[in-house]
Amino acid sequence: MNCGFQVFKTGNTKILRFRCEECDHTSPESSEICTRGIIKALLEHPDVEEVLLPGLFDSIYVGKSLLALKQLASAYETCHLLSLTKPSGCGKCWKERKEELKRIVEFIPIKSQLALSELRRMKKRTKAFSKPSCRACLEDFSKVLENMCEVLERCSRLEDALQPFLKPCISFTRVLLNPPAGKLVDAYQVGDASVRIYQLPDLQHFYFVVPSEFSLSSEKIDLLRKTQEKLFSKVENPLPSREQLRKSVERCLLEISAEQGILLENNEEVDFLASIFLRHTIGLGMIELLLDDPWVQDIYIDAPLGHAPVYLYHRNYEECITNLYLTPADAEPLVSKFRAWSGRSFSESNPVLELEWGRTRVTVVGKPLSPQGISFSFRRHRPLPWTLAQFVASGLLPSTVAAFLSLAVDAQSSILITGSRGSGKTSLLGSLLLEIHPKFRIVVVEDTPELPVDRLRELGYKIQTLQTKSPLSASGEGVSAEDALRTVLRMGESVLVLGEVRGPEAKVLFEAMRIGAVGNSVLGTLHGSSSRDVLERIVYDLGIPASSFKSTDLIVCLGPVRKSGSISKRRKLLQLTEVRKFPQLDLYDLVVYDSRDDDFIVSFDRSEFLRRVCKSWGIKNEEIKEILAIKAKVIETLVHHSKEKGNPRLLEDEFILKSNLMLRSLLEKGFENIFEQWHHWLLGHP
Numbered sequence: 187m188n189c190g191f192q193v194f195k196t197g198n199t200k201i202l203r204f205r206c207e208e209c210d211h212t213s214p215e216s217s218e219i220c221t222r223g224i225i226k227a228l229l230e231h232p233d234v235e236e237v238l239l240p241g242l243f244d245s246i247y248v249g250k251s252l253l254a255l256k257q258l259a260s261a262y263e264t265c266h267l268l269s270l271t272k273p274s275g276c277g278k279c280w281k282e283r284k285e286e287l288k289r290i291v292e293f294i295p296i297k298s299q300l301a302l303s304e305l306r307r308m309k310k311r312t313k314a315f316s317k318p319s320c321r322a323c324l325e326d327f328s329k330v331l332e333n334m335c336e337v338l339e340r341c342s343r344l345e346d347a348l349q350p351f352l353k354p355c356i357s358f359t360r361v362l363l364n365p366p367a368g369k370l371v372d373a374y375q376v377g378d379a380s381v382r383i384y385q386l387p388d389l390q391h392f393y394f395v396v397p398s399e400f401s402l403s404s405e406k407i408d409l410l411r412k413t414q415e416k417l418f419s420k421v422e423n424p425l426p427s428r429e430q431l432r433k434s435v436e437r438c439l440l441e442i443s444a445e446q447g448i449l450l451e452n453n454e455e456v457d458f459l460a461s462i463f464l465r466h467t468i469g470l471g472m473i474e475l476l477l478d479d480p481w482v483q484d485i486y487i488d489a490p491l492g493h494a495p496v497y498l499y500h501r502n503y504e505e506c507i508t509n510l511y512l513t514p515a516d517a518e519p520l521v522s523k524f525r526a527w528s529g530r531s532f533s534e535s536n537p538v539l540e541l542e543w544g545r546t547r548v549t550v551v552g553k554p555l556s557p558q559g560i561s562f563s564f565r566r567h568r569p570l571p572w573t574l575a576q577f578v579a580s581g582l583l584p585s586t587v588a589a590f591l592s593l594a595v596d597a598q599s600s601i602l603i604t605g606s607r608g609s610g611k612t613s614l615l616g617s618l619l620l621e622i623h624p625k626f627r628i629v630v631v632e633d634t635p636e637l638p639v640d641r642l643r644e645l646g647y648k649i650q651t652l653q654t655k656s657p658l659s660a661s662g663e664g665v666s667a668e669d670a671l672r673t674v675l676r677m678g679e680s681v682l683v684l685g686e687v688r689g690p691e692a693k694v695l696f697e698a699m700r701i702g703a704v705g706n707s708v709l710g711t712l713h714g715s716s717s718r719d720v721l722e723r724i725v726y727d728l729g730i731p732a733s734s735f736k737s738t739d740l741i742v743c744l745g746p747v748r749k750s751g752s753i754s755k756r757r758k759l760l761q762l763t764e765v766r767k768f769p770q771l772d773l774y775d776l777v778v779y780d781s782r783d784d785d786f787i788v789s790f791d792r793s794e795f796l797r798r799v800c801k802s803w804g805i806k807n808e809e810i811k812e813i814l815a816i817k818a819k820v821i822e823t824l825v826h827h828s829k830e831k832g833n834p835r836l837l838e839d840e841f842i843l844k845s846n847l848m849l850r851s852l853l854e855k856g857f858e859n860i861f862e863q864w865h866h867w868l869l870g871h872p
Contacts, residue, residue: 191227193234197514202227202234206241218296225295228259242407243400245350246360249493254348261341262294265301265334271326283327294338302338305331351511354399355411356463358515359472360492363400366392366509372502376479378458383503389753393498393506397475399462405448410463412446413438417467428464435460470520470543472510477546477566484608485564487512489556499608504755517560524550540634545569547634571616571638573842579825582610582744583759584786587777589817590762592846593810594740595621597799598707600699602687604714605744610757611711612636614744615683618709620842622681623850624648626706629674631667632685645843650677667691671698684710692728699737717741717763717773736767739795747781759786764795790814813853816861820849823865841871 191204204223224237224247237247237255247255269287272280286308293301309331312324351360368384371391375381378398386392399407416438436456443450450456465474476482476498484499492513500506521539525532528541537555541548547565574588583591594601595618603611616637622628627648630637639649652674654667665673667684668691674682675698687695687710699708714720720741724730743761748754762777774794778787790796800810824845828836835841848867852860 191223193231199236200231200234201236201238202231203238203240206239222292222295224255225259225262228256229263232256232259239350240355242355242404242411244353244355246353247350251348251350257341258295258298258348261298261337262291264337265291265294268330268334268337271330279323298338298341302335305335305338309335352400354397354407354466356407356414356466357399357471358513360511360513361397361400361472362509362511363396365394368392376475379475379478381479383500383506386507391500391503391506393500393503393508395475395509397472398458402459402462405446406459409439409443409446409448410459412442413463414467416442428468431468432460432464435463439463468523470523471516473512473564476508476510477564480568483566483568485562485566487562489551489558489561490514491517491559491561512562514559517562520562521550521560524548542635547636567636567638568613568616569638570641571620571839572613573620573837573839574617575821575824575828575837575842577614577617578821579828579837580757582614582757583777584788585818585821585825586788586790586814587759587762587786588821589814590776590790591618591742592621592817593799593814594795595707595709596623597802598681599739599795600708600737601710601740601742602720602738603709603711603742603744604717604720605711605760606713606715606746609744609746611744612685614742615709615711619647619683620839621846622647622707623847624843627678627680628683629677629680630683630685631670631674633667634685636685637683641839645839650680668694671695679706681707681709684708686710687712687724689728692724692730693734696724696730696734696737700734714743715745716743717761717775721773732771736765736771738765740764741773747779749781749784764793766794809857812857816853816864817849819861820845820864823868827868836871 191202193200193202195201204220204227206220220239224239228234228237235248235252237252239245269284269291272284290301290304290308293304309328312328312331349362349364352363353360365382366384366386368386370382371385372383373381376395378401380396382394382396384392384394402410413435417434439456439459440450442448450459465471470477473485473487473496476485476496481501482498483501486497488494488497492511494511496508496510496512498506498508521532524539524541524543527543528539530536530539530541532539532550532552534553537552539548539550539552543564545567547567549563549565550560551562552560574583574592577583578585578588591601601618603614605611619628619637619642624646627650628642629650629652630639631652631654633654635651635653639651643649652665652670654665654670667689671691671694674680675694682695684691684695695708695710712720712723714723720743721735725732725735741761741763742759743763744757745760746755747758747760749756758779759777760779761775763773763775766772766774774792776788776790776793776795779785780787796810797807800807803810824836824842828834845864845868849860849864852863
């Protein structure tokens with residue numbers, strides 16, 4: 187390698203860096219000369235922990251790929267030494283064999299499999315040679331060949347591991363661009379990036395993303411690099427307006443491209459390049475690509491950074507490995523942005539930083555709580571609310587249960603939704619808000635904004651939000667949930683929605699519900715695994731009198747299910763329980779999920795809750811059953827129609843609200859052919 191190399195330390199990492207800046211090769215590791223140079227340099231410095239080939243796209247060997255390189259270097263050195271071993275005998279043919287061995291050994295750094303094949307052929311020819319006078323010499327030579335073959339056979343699986351990480355010069359994140367060995371199960375676009383999902387042999391899923399940066403030519407990447415160098419010193423504020431900075435970036439791109447004679451085809455290409463630049467300067471870099479994917483829910487980056495890939499939770503494929511690796515160099519600018527955005531400190535005395543970044547909840551953990559350094563987690567809030575029809579389509583609950591919950595919300599009930607983290611509590615709560623008539627005012631109390639309030643406002647809902655102090659907040663600022671609830675009770679009649687019931691505010695809530703001070707529906711979530719857990723936590727752990735807990739009407743329990751012990755999990759409604767109030771507090775299951783038959787056992791015939799609704803509305807038991815049947819049939823028809831027409835929008839929030847309002851208007855008129863009239867309305871929509 188003509189450009190040479192240097193060995194230096196960054197922190198505790200010893201790096202072998204080649205001087206590739208003036209190299210003619212666009213991909214140094216694809217050059218035979220460069221590959222031989224890397225192998226020989228590793229023989230001189232076998233203790234390095236990273237090999238770096240800088241360029242517009244840096245190539246980085248670390249971890250498994252570096253280990254493979256070192257094994258290849260060791261195999262090359264061993265075979266080279268073995269090739270010098272002169273066998274006993276007359277030695278007349280040694281010179282010729284030595285030259286052939288030398289030729290084969292030189293293949294090892296670049297084509298180890300070809301070298302192995304050549305050695306095996308040479309070994310067969312040697313065994314076939316039977317001249318008695320050369321037997322001793324040939325036996326020695328055969329042993330040399332056998333030893334060399336054994337060495338190379340141990341390297342036979344190195345080629346896949348030899349793939350380096352690639353890193354655009356404008357980014358710190360490392361990317362593996364070679365697809366994994368697995369079955370392709372899905373493929374789609376996220377903006378300008380392509381996503382492919384593979385199922386690996388060990389049944390894990392691999393989320394393989396190809397960022398749009400890698401579709402750029404070398405001159406366009408160089409243009410971005412020069413723009414970064416020119417503007418970097420000017421971007422002092424870590425949180426400037428993206429649109430304000432965009433104008434400066436586009437102007438700089440045009441100026442430099444004109445100076446360099448680089449043709450930018452149109453305004454769309456300038457906008458595309460500016461978007462990439464902004465993502466890597468004031469944005470979240472490659473993480474933004476994952477957050478732009480509507481199917482990605484959670485993102486995890488574990489310490490120590492760079493040693494493990496980014497992990498994520500996909501709504502269809504659950505936990506996934508990705509081909510992205512964040513490095514410690516990524517962490518510093520990210521933490522600076524998060525500090526500035528939140529206004530909170532982050533240090534060894536305050537090792538947890540929590541904030542909302544757009545529609546994403548970010549948690550950063552550092553030393554000493556995370557002893558191996560900084561880790562990140564991103565929990566993405568869905569901008570659009572789920573709907574009951576979507577939950578029916580996904581199998582979380584049956585249409586009869588969705589109809590019951592819709593009626594319960596209409597009846598201004600008090601409903602608690604319980605389950606473990608990630609079970610879908612907040613998503614189901616959001617779907618129930620769509621069952622509230624828009625004429626009612628809603629007050630939402632949350633410590634972390636997760637409900638799709640902005641979208642509901644766009645749909646015409648009247649919503650007041652109150653944000654309380656987060657229990658994980660390092661500062662003492664903010665209003666407690668208890669004080670926020672007291673404020674809500676003085677704000678007039680509203681539907682009250684609590685992001686989570688968790689502490690002293692529960693006493694205020696249940697007392698207000700008991701005396702009727704809320705005056706409308708109360709909907710909230712609570713951590714727990716069953717309705718019995720909810721009762722015990724509220725009555726015994728939080729000290730709420732049983733007489734106050736009786737104000738709860740229904741408890742909905744959600745949870746993940748692993749069918750037949752499969753590693754795949756599906757979210758299901760596990761229990762729907764009514765709280766019976768007389769003669770004493772009791773819990774009665776209306777719906778139970780049967781995991782053996784993968785079915786729901788539904789029984790509303792003995793529901794005291796429905797009898798109370800009949801009495802409140804002044805209708806007969808048969809009429810409430812008919813309303814439930816109509817609602818269930820409407821949901822089933824929507825799911826079927828959406829699937830048949832290939833139109834998922836029929837199950838989304840906007841159309842569901844229209845459907846609910848149409849059904850409500852028909853119910854207000856009476857019970858004559860309600861479903862038929864609604865169905866005629868549905869068929870009028872494409």
